[in-house]
Amino acid sequence: MIDSVNVIVDEAAIEHNTKLLRQTLKPETKIISVIKANGYGCGLTQVAHTCEKLGIDMLAVLDVDQAVDLRNDGITLPIILLGATLESNFQYLIDFDLTQAVINMEYAHKLDAFAKANNTKIKGHIKVDTGLNRLGLKTYEEVRSCYDLEGLDITGIYSHFVEAQSYDGDATEFSKNQIRRFNEVLEKLHDEGIDTKMTHMQNSPSIIHFGDLGYSAVRCGMVMFGLYHPSQLNESLHDGYKPVLSMEARICMVKEIKKGEFVGYGRTFTATQDMKLATVTAGYCDGVMKSLSLNGGGVMVNGHHCPITGDIAMSQFMIDVTGIDCEVEDKVMIFGHEDQTIYDYIQITGQSINELISLIRYTVPRIYVNPIK
Numbered sequence: 001m002i003d004s005v006n007v008i009v010d011e012a013a014i015e016h017n018t019k020l021l022r023q024t025l026k027p028e029t030k031i032i033s034v035i036k037a038n039g040y041g042c043g044l045t046q047v048a049h050t051c052e053k054l055g056i057d058m059l060a061v062l063d064v065d066q067a068v069d070l071r072n073d074g075i076t077l078p079i080i081l082l083g084a085t086l087e088s089n090f091q092y093l094i095d096f097d098l099t100q101a102v103i104n105m106e107y108a109h110k111l112d113a114f115a116k117a118n119n120t121k122i123k124g125h126i127k128v129d130t131g132l133n134r135l136g137l138k139t140y141e142e143v144r145s146c147y148d149l150e151g152l153d154i155t156g157i158y159s160h161f162v163e164a165q166s167y168d169g170d171a172t173e174f175s176k177n178q179i180r181r182f183n184e185v186l187e188k189l190h191d192e193g194i195d196t197k198m199t200h201m202q203n204s205p206s207i208i209h210f211g212d213l214g215y216s217a218v219r220c221g222m223v224m225f226g227l228y229h230p231s232q233l234n235e236s237l238h239d240g241y242k243p244v245l246s247m248e249a250r251i252c253m254v255k256e257i258k259k260g261e262f263v264g265y266g267r268t269f270t271a272t273q274d275m276k277l278a279t280v281t282a283g284y285c286d287g288v289m290k291s292l293s294l295n296g297g298g299v300m301v302n303g304h305h306c307p308i309t310g311d312i313a314m315s316q317f318m319i320d321v322t323g324i325d326c327e328v329e330d331k332v333m334i335f336g337h338e339d340q341t342i343y344d345y346i347q348i349t350g351q352s353i354n355e356l357i358s359l360i361r362y363t364v365p366r367i368y369v370n371p372i373k
């Protein structure tokens with residue numbers, strides 16, 4: 001069956017990007033692949049299997065339901081939950097052998113009590129808040145006291161950058177301060193003879209910005225999937241990371257309209273001449289945002305850029321194909337093509353890269369090309 005809309009995932013590109021990432025890192029540095037947001041749009045379980053094949057050391061997701069899906073699909077890699085698992089779901093941490101982020105003291109005590117009540121230990125990585133003010137423990141004393149909780153098996157400790165993608169002097173100083181604060185905590189723990197086990201702080205932008213900072217692992221998503229913050233685009237291209245994702249739909253109807261006719265809901269487009277239109281089988285319910293049409297964007301058909309005419313609707317939109325040779329069922333490249341990269345696309349929609357990949361509907365069928373062994 002031909003799908004009306006697809007996301008194409010190039011597995012060989014993930015492999016290529018992972019090899020490049022490894023070359024950037026010290027040989028002993030482990031890789032935790034962050035595959036939240038449906039595996040950065042590539043499909044959660046499929047990408048997890050790809051990571052296993054690529055020898056990735058650990059997976060990171062946000063929610064316990066994603067982790068349970070992975071285990072039910074046969075994934076045996078260690079999995080860390082970067083988000084807060086609700087207390088009502090703590091049993092899953094034990095049953096599915098998951099590692100939980102320890103996000104504050106109250107939470108640490110809840111995990112500890114639950115584990116003890118079940119005569120077991122729950123694996124945890126302590127999250128140190130060095131500036132994001134999202135999750136994490138703030139003081140050394142709090143961090144230190146987690147190691148005394150008998151219900152917790154602390155197998156790692158980590159922090160998270162706020163804006164490592166920025167090369168602005170003030171932002172870089174902020175990132176360096178975060179590094180200093182995290183290192184101070186680690187040093188104090190070492191001074192007290194505590195084995196911190198897995199230490200990790202670096203996401204993709206920080207690896208591109210600072211190189212390998214020497215923690216035992218990196219925790220990254222974007223670079224594996226060939227994605228960058230626009231501020232790092234030139235550096236990344238220079239590094240040779242390859243795009244992984246593209247999105248395409250189909251033409252389902254081609255027709256001629258007369259000068260003066262309106263197109264789409266709200267009559268936002270009026271034909272200034274007789275023209276040929278094509279109707280496309282995707283819309284905002286798939287993740288093709290209205291802002292693409294509102295900001296004058298287009299798509300690629302048979303190598304030609306075709307402006308969107310009128311507003312994007314829930315599952316369809318119209319494009320101007322005047323003078324272009326095309327027919328029903330032809331592919332419509334929404335992004336991913338070299339003539340309309342994901343970066344060209346977000347420049348028009350005003351989204352961030354992560355917003356874009358998160359908003360592609362989960363149920364849009366993913367097609368995996370160039371499979372790896």
Ligand SMILES: Cc1ncc(COP(=O)(O)O)c(C=O)c1O
Pocket residue numbers: 034082160203204205219220221222223
């Ligand atoms: C806590 C945490 N660690 C790591 C990452 C991975 O970041 P990136 O995709 O930039 O490598 C994320 C993603 O937002 C995150 O929230």
